[in-house]
Amino acid sequence: MQRALTLAATPGLDLGPNPRVGCVLLDAGGATLAEGFHRGAGTPHAEVVALTNARHAHGDDAARGATAVVTLEPCAHTGRTGPCADALRDAGVTRVVYAQPDPNPAAAGGAGVLIGAGVDVVGGVGAEDARELNRVWSTAVELGRPVVTWKVATTLDGRTAAVDGTSRWITSAAARRDVHRLRAEVDTVLVGTGTVLDDDPALTVRDADGPQPLRAVMGRRDLPATSRLAAPGPDGVETCHLRTHDPHEALAELWRLDRRHVLLEGGATLAAAFLRAGLVDEIVAYVAPALLGAGPPAVGDLGVTTIADAARFDLVDATVLEPTTDDLSTPDGPASGLAATNVRLTLRPRKES
Amino acid sequence: MQRALTLAATPGLDLGPNPRVGCVLLDAGGATLAEGFHRGAGTPHAEVVALTNARHAHGDDAARGATAVVTLEPCAHTGRTGPCADALRDAGVTRVVYAQPDPNPAAAGGAGVLIGAGVDVVGGVGAEDARELNRVWSTAVELGRPVVTWKVATTLDGRTAAVDGTSRWITSAAARRDVHRLRAEVDTVLVGTGTVLDDDPALTVRDADGPQPLRAVMGRRDLPATSRLAAPGPDGVETCHLRTHDPHEALAELWRLDRRHVLLEGGATLAAAFLRAGLVDEIVAYVAPALLGAGPPAVGDLGVTTIADAARFDLVDATVLEPTTDDLSTPDGPASGLAATNVRLTLRPRKES
Known part of the structure; x- marks a missing residue:
């Protein structure tokens, strides 16, 4: 999770209205398969970046049986990109560990989608650090x-x-x-x-x-x-x-x-x-x-x-x-x-x- | 001088309108003969206290040939006590080292009196520390x-x-x-x-x-x-x-x-x-x-x-x-x-x- 937070905090990004998010994919043995972070509005989410990187490095089935460690609950909505919860499930990820629950009512529910698909989900790991990383964004989304x-x-x-x-x-x-x-x-x-x-x-x-x-x-x-x-x-x-x-x-x-x-x-x-x-x-x-x-x-x-x-x-x-x-x-x-x-x-x- | 400053800073004193002053008397070999500090308005000045203590400990001629180290220029005026410059001279002190020049126009001139009496006088040693010890008093006396x-x-x-x-x-x-x-x-x-x-x-x-x-x-x-x-x-x-x-x-x-x-x-x-x-x-x-x-x-x-x-x-x-x-x-x-x-x-x- 610490590595995912570091990826999320990559300096020099223009996030626009979006949060900082980082993701690390681990294989069954705990070794890093791929990493990703969000670069801002209109670009792919961190999970999708990590999945794409894994595919490029290790082939189409790279993420099968993998664990995704991500700083924010994977989204369940279709915006300019598809829902990350679906992308993780479809790639065969069997375990998701996330830090901050998604405060956005329009995007939340990703954890539920994953659990419904039989994925092992653990939330709240390092949630305070993750929230601090997006303090203003989190408050704004909560307040609407x-x-x-x-x-x-x-x-x-x-x-x-x-x-x-x-x-x-x-x-x-x-x-x-x-x-x-x-x-x-x-x-x-x-x-x-x-x-x-x-x-x-x-x-x-x-x-x-x-x-x-x-x-x-x-x-x-x-x-x-x-x-x-x-x-x-x-x-x-x-x-x-x-x-x-x-x-x-x-x-x-x-x-x-x-x-x-x-x-x-x-x-x-x-x-x-x-x-x-x-x-x-x-x-x-x-x-x-x-x-x-x-x-x-x-x-x-x-x-x-x-x-x-x-x-x-x-x-x-x-x-x-x-x-x-x-x-x-x-x-x-x-x-x-x-x-x-x-x-x-x-x-x-x-x-x- | 450090010891004289410490004596001057003795806690728990009610100085009234008077400054904190400490004095150490040294014999020709540099050993301490006696010490004194001012306890506030109506009580003897630090130099007089030290001279009295020296007399009690070592007899009437104790201060003959001694050096007086004092945090404030010895006074030259007669208030509720006589001028300290006279007392030091009369006791046979041959050297006076003081820190802060007296900012009080009514009391200043002690160094001149002593020099006139053939005493070896050095002023300004540790003057900043001494002034800080009586910051408010010094400013008030200067401003009148x-x-x-x-x-x-x-x-x-x-x-x-x-x-x-x-x-x-x-x-x-x-x-x-x-x-x-x-x-x-x-x-x-x-x-x-x-x-x-x-x-x-x-x-x-x-x-x-x-x-x-x-x-x-x-x-x-x-x-x-x-x-x-x-x-x-x-x-x-x-x-x-x-x-x-x-x-x-x-x-x-x-x-x-x-x-x-x-x-x-x-x-x-x-x-x-x-x-x-x-x-x-x-x-x-x-x-x-x-x-x-x-x-x-x-x-x-x-x-x-x-x-x-x-x-x-x-x-x-x-x-x-x-x-x-x-x-x-x-x-x-x-x-x-x-x-x-x-x-x-x-x-x-x-x-x-």
């Missing part, structure tokens, strides 16, 4: 909507800009580079029309590898024709304009577009709308050691009037972001926020215990 | 006013209470225990009359050893006769009422009362007044992983309208405060802020470089 991470850059007193609207830069260059890393990890970046009008962001990934996330704007107003988001992104993809104020509707549309992880980068109003709807799964806050005393707040009205109703989260990480050599050599120097030491706090909704 | 630490307990969005004024509890029990540690380290706790009217705090030290700090209130309004601060503290000491809105005046009065370290625990208005006056030397912020969306802000108007004028600080420490077993067993449980993991951020005014 994209996972939402809200990113906010704030002063110690919770301001995201000064009274005159200026906000460049509250946080350090190191913090802003970390935001690009965050953007590179999601498949969608979402702001409100208000942020487009106020800040005209580009929302592209710089200083990080990987595909550009979809740039999405939410709200009923048109985008100014001269705004950066009115033009196609560096990958030629148009901005997705979601003409609604309802976070549920926006996420449903993004889900239809095969989106699994949305980074919310809008202002206080958009953040408050998602928080009130219970649709924020993670908060990543960059806190600058600065005070403004006035200016736009990090989050708008949450409908909370008394302390018992405060929106509570679990702090899952606190990381000090030291200024880099680059920061220190910027012309603005230490007088601006650029060269400061910032703190990144990661919060998740509180688990009731 | 008490050092000010502003403590604030806030949500991630910079709120210190909900719209209805409730604030118990924004931060965790562990964070509030840490505040008592902080109170035990200062000699004065200061709030505004507004905080007395709103929250009726006791401002006493619980769960920590050491003397109670002076409880001070700033502002022109009378304290309600029924308020906790209207009654004497647990040590029988009356609350000090500073009838001014001017932070400079308040600190000058506290300085006259021999105060060296003030913990500012008031609300947004008091904090803003000290910040605007440039009179905050340290910020200790307890940040709870919670959002309120509305309610009193951490700090009032600072007169800042554009980002370039933000009050910038250096982050000198970020500490995660894990909930303790006590927290987890409170009846309020994880639904309140009590059992949360909080972050303590320590900031100091930015050094220009």
Whole structure:
């Protein structure tokens, strides 16, 4: 299973909306027959890759009597590829060991199909590691909507800009580079029309590898024709304009577009709308050691009037972001926020215990 | 010098407004004749203690030809005790090695007195360690006013209470225990009359050893006769009422009362007044992983309208405060802020470089 997990975690893949999956085929003596991993939407699943490799290496009957070790329960549905449960059965595999049960109701049931076909099935081996490998995908599939991470850059007193609207830069260059890393990890970046009008962001990934996330704007107003988001992104993809104020509707549309992880980068109003709807799964806050005393707040009205109703989260990480050599050599120097030491706090909704 | 620093750092002392000082007397061969350290205001200085100990152990001429190793430049002024420089000279000490130059203009000059008397004087040996031992005292003496630490307990969005004024509890029990540690380290706790009217705090030290700090209130309004601060503290000491809105005046009065370290625990208005006056030397912020969306802000108007004028600080420490077993067993449980993991951020005014 460890080898299957390593295959699944192969770096440099563009998975799209699909999970990371690895598969190892073993012969009756426990020797490796073949391996496979999933390379992303539209390509064969890990089990099919492994079966194909086995056939190429050892002939058509290679998998007869074999054991398949796979990080995710083999699927039972026909998508762009046929069901893996059928493929394993048809190839003569007699034992399947899998880690994570398939959280996707449309794809689940593969274990049952295999058991019904007389295959010996063991599930849950290394399930936690396998789930962690596809943490965001698993949560999204369970929720039936994209996972939402809200990113906010704030002063110690919770301001995201000064009274005159200026906000460049509250946080350090190191913090802003970390935001690009965050953007590179999601498949969608979402702001409100208000942020487009106020800040005209580009929302592209710089200083990080990987595909550009979809740039999405939410709200009923048109985008100014001269705004950066009115033009196609560096990958030629148009901005997705979601003409609604309802976070549920926006996420449903993004889900239809095969989106699994949305980074919310809008202002206080958009953040408050998602928080009130219970649709924020993670908060990543960059806190600058600065005070403004006035200016736009990090989050708008949450409908909370008394302390018992405060929106509570679990702090899952606190990381000090030291200024880099680059920061220190910027012309603005230490007088601006650029060269400061910032703190990144990661919060998740509180688990009731 | 290391031994003299260790003597100075003797735990359990109530120094009052005085610095920690240690002294070792060595004979011509380098053997220890006697030691001494300062026990606090009204007691003999470290040098005098060491000279007295030497006399008791080795007779009246014990210190003749000796070397005195002392953590702070021997004083040249007559306070409640005579000048140490004179005492060392009169005892026949021929060499003085000291660490930190005396930052107190009223007491400095001891090295000059000794040199004038033909004593061999070496200063600055271990000066950084010695200064660190009396960091707050040194800064206060240099500034000629008490050092000010502003403590604030806030949500991630910079709120210190909900719209209805409730604030118990924004931060965790562990964070509030840490505040008592902080109170035990200062000699004065200061709030505004507004905080007395709103929250009726006791401002006493619980769960920590050491003397109670002076409880001070700033502002022109009378304290309600029924308020906790209207009654004497647990040590029988009356609350000090500073009838001014001017932070400079308040600190000058506290300085006259021999105060060296003030913990500012008031609300947004008091904090803003000290910040605007440039009179905050340290910020200790307890940040709870919670959002309120509305309610009193951490700090009032600072007169800042554009980002370039933000009050910038250096982050000198970020500490995660894990909930303790006590927290987890409170009846309020994880639904309140009590059992949360909080972050303590320590900031100091930015050094220009």
